[in-house]
Amino acid sequence: MIKMMLSCKDISEVASLAIDETLPWRKRMGMHLHLFICKHCRTYVSQIGFIHRALHHRSDELVHMGLVERTLSVEAKEKIREKLEQQKG
Ligand SMILES: [Zn+2]
Numbered sequence: 001m002i003k004m005m006l007s008c009k010d011i012s013e014v015a016s017l018a019i020d021e022t023l024p025w026r027k028r029m030g031m032h033l034h035l036f037i038c039k040h041c042r043t044y045v046s047q048i049g050f051i052h053r054a055l056h057h058r059s060d061e062l063v064h065m066g067l068v069e070r071t072l073s074v075e076a077k078e079k080i081r082e083k084l085e086q087q088k089g
Pocket of ligand 1: 007008011034038039040041042
């Protein structure tokens with residue numbers, strides 16, 4: 001369990017891979033464990049993750065994980081909503 005845990009530095013490195021879904025499950029698990037205890041990384045990952053997904057895929061998964069609701073400010077959500085609206089239009 002301890003060995004699977006990633007550091008904050010690791011998170012910044014693997015976050016974009018995790019979002020692109022190219023991260024091996026073991027690292028992905030380590031990332032989730034770290035996010036569970038580290039608010040800073042949770043915010044970081046949820047913000048880049050949500051924006052990435054909003055623009056390229058679906059945002060459902062992150063919302064499911066509870067990351068977005070807990071960490072994104074109302075203002076940030078509004079901005080993302082605007083982006084999505086622009087893309088649709
Ligand atoms: Zn961290």
